[in-house]
Amino acid sequence: MQSPYSSVYKKRRAAAQPPTAPNAFDFFLPCPRGVEAALADEVKALAEHSPTLRAGTPTPGGLPVQGSLTDAMRLNLHCRLPSRVLLLGGSCSYADAEDIYHLARDLAWEKWFDVTQALRVDVTAERSPLASIKFAALRVKDGICDRFRALTGERPDVDTAHPDVRIHLHLREADALLYLDTSGEPLFKRGWRSEHGAAPLKEHLAAGLLKLSGWTPGDVLFDPLCGSGTLVIEAAQMAANRAPGLDRSFGFEALQGFDMDAWNAMREQARQAVRPLTPGQFFAADIDPANVRMTLDNARRAGVDGAIAAQAGDVIAAIPPVDAAALPAGQAAWLISNPPYNERIAPEGQAADDFAPQLARTLKQRFAGWHVALLAADLHWDKALRLKPRRRIVLFNGTIECRLMLIDMVAGSARG
Secondary structure, three states: OOOOOOHHHHHHHHOOOOOOOOOOEEEEEEOOOOOHHHHHHHHHHHHOOOOOOEEOOOEOOEEEEEEOHHHHHHHHHHOOOOOOOEEEEEEEEOOOHHHHHHHHHHOOHHHOOOOOOOEEEEEEEOOOOOOOHHHHHHHHHHHHHHHHHHHHOOOOOEOOOOOOEEEEEEEOOOEEEEEEEOOOOOOOOOOOOOOOOOOOOOHHHHHHHHHHHOOOOOOEEEEOOOOOOHHHHHHHHHHOOOOOOOOOOOHHHHOOOOOHHHHHHHHHHHHHOOOOOOOOOEEEEEOOHHHHHHHHHHHHHOOOHHHEEEEEOOHHHOOOOOOHHHOOOOOOEEEEEOOOOHHHOOOOOHHHHHHHHHHHHHHHHHOOOOEEEEEEOOOOHHHHHOEOOOEEEEEEEOOEEEEEEEEEOOOOOEOO
């Protein structure tokens, strides 16, 4: 067994201390699998306004980023695609949970929070050889608490429901990484949703669909299977230049080292940048009137209710809300939706066989000139839809493998 005090461990441990330079922090932004490149583009766009922000090379499920603590606030406020902004505290190679304990004990957590603040430690793993990753998370908690006890004579409390501070342990095959969560609640919790329907689409994945489809904030959008309205609300906020984090709080607000005056100024600047929207661009429908009411209620809290027209209706009987051919040059009409699948309405395969051909017929007969993007988690959909996508993009909705099918509705687009 490798000793935590071996020369190799000491070398790795020394490199694990938080950087002292104000602009030299390493972050990791986890995101849905399949949207990593779009997230890199999002961060690069923000970097145009910050000399210290740098996007790294995307990895499966996320993006490494370098920047300042001000950049961390900026990422939390403006990024739509990640689920969190994690600040790297330190890393080490490990042979067992005791190596991870010593890493946690030796990091200077007191730079970020004090003993009166309650903790939560979460753990994720990929190919970790440890028999119990939960035990590794427990040893992280022990290491942090033992450090504070040595410094102050007291130990911080643990609160898994409402923590002041969240720590994330990520275990890879040979090394462990400890992160301080600057986001708090996941970033897809924008702060406007009061309720949702069955199997809701999370906001950051909805933003990913919009980015990957080719839809732009000036285009018309119609979601005829809107559920709780996530897609149209996310799109309307993008068109209004409304920062996704404008109406919520963040984990960094409870941490030391973050400039709250700079944060308040940044948030006010984002509030002043919001643009008014006019009706006639965003449309939603759902066969369940309760979902329509939910969509309008959520839109009101999101600040975009006046821009979204929603009504009850069956997608099979849907009529285009605008004439695509009559739109001005440069403006396109998009139908983007997350059709019900699998456990939401029927066993896998059956939903596609029964519903997809009917939907395809509606699209072909009534939506000529429209661009269509459908997220299908039942991979049988691709065949059953009988429309030829110009592109298929592999995405993951949580652990469910999906296909985002992009289809241009023109004459002769049906197969068979």
